[in-house]
Amino acid sequence: MIETDVLVIGAGPAGSAASKHAALGGANVILIDKKSEIGTPKRCAEGIYDHGLKWLNIEANPQWAVQRINGGTIIAPDMTRLTLDERVLPEKGYIIERKVFDKYMAMDAARAGAEVMVKTLAKTIKREKGEDFFSVTCQQMDESIDIKTKIIIAADGPESRIAKALGINSTTKPQDMISGVQYEMVGVNCERMDLIELHLGAFADGGYAWVFPKGDDIANVGIGVSSASKKPAIEYLDEFIKKYPPLNNAKAVELNVGGNPIGGLIGQIYDDNLLVCGDAAGQVDPVTGGGIILGMLGGMAAGKVAAKAIKDKDYSASRLKEYEVLYDEYTQGAIPKLAVARDVYLSLDDNDLNQIVNAFIGLDLKNMSLSDFVKVFFKLSPRLALKFRKLFKIIL
Structure with a gap:
């Protein structure tokens, strides 16, 4: 014993x-x-972020921190790109x-x-x-x-x-699990390989797709979809890859699958x-x-x-x-707040997502306060503002 x-x-x-x-x-x-x-x-x-490592008192090691990330790009269903990089965000991170x-x-x-x-x-x-x-x-x-x-x-x-x-x-519960599938791919040709990409829309059936660069022309390309989806997650991912030009010449060298509790x-x-x-x-x-x-x-x-x-x-x-x-x-009680944010996201259709992303294009995001962001949402439409009302009550 x-x-x-x-x-x-x-x-x-x-x-x-x-x-x-x-x-x-x-x-x-x-x-x-x-x-x-x-x-x-x-x-x-x-993906991990600098503040998280700081909270844990962990220093990034080049043995596992393989790509510096300076922000990200959100891609709406209509392909409008909202880039939040080092000019806007103080937070950086790594792909490990x-x-x-x-x-x-x-x-x-x-x-x-x-x-x-x-x-x-x-x-x-x-x-x-x-x-x-x-x-x-x-x-x-x-x-x-x-x-x-x-x-x-x-x-x-x-x-x-x-x-x-x-x-x-x-x-x-089944509705609280997402099915994830991801390829590690070579031959990826994104606009900037120091930014992660998040692709939103109905094509992901309640989730989103991602491209996380890992250095050179390598990236993790994946998708998370509802566990109640009618098709296997890998079919959604393969369709996304075929339609996204920066991945036209990319080839998979590894496949990862699994479920995530959300x-x-x-x-x-x-x-x-x-x-x-x-x-x-x-x-x-x-x-x-x-x-x-x-x-x-x-x-x-x-x-x-x-x-x-x-x-x-x-x-x-x-x-x-x-x-x-x-x-x-x-x-700081983040998880319950994020759960509300997810409920809001699931209530949005492609038109809503297009409206939201386009509303922030051209704004001085670096100097906007939280209340300024809220005002943008309220200017969109009463219907959209109502969807975000519960979330705003929590974060304001």
């Missing part, structure tokens, strides 16, 4: 962040992952090599003192009545091992199997001896489906709270409730 203070299940960015900060807080930590190679398979468009990034985050956890076990699958979790710890039986290679832990941090992805086994409803936080992200973070907790942007930074902030909060609970020798839900408070503080 191996004994530890904290067992983190899942070595994605959120799990590695949880392991790192729990170890830095003085806890004995074991991080396990069922895969033999951390970071595979890739299920991500691979996710397979390398995930390994580096796990290495950071190991350097902080966590023990990392790959090819290790949690099979069964038991807690006898009156006990203040879990007994976890794992399959490691061809060997069965038992781990005794005071706290489990579940970071095992969407619809967490671990959280569900421990009594938390982690099921994602319904916001699951109802409960902590319990006695248990914390849930990352995709498992629904710590994902409901608008874009992006979850690297939001998930890692969840991991950081979970790790810090777990370490404090170990020192206090109190692993009860009432002690671990601090995690929920700390995460809300780190993210």
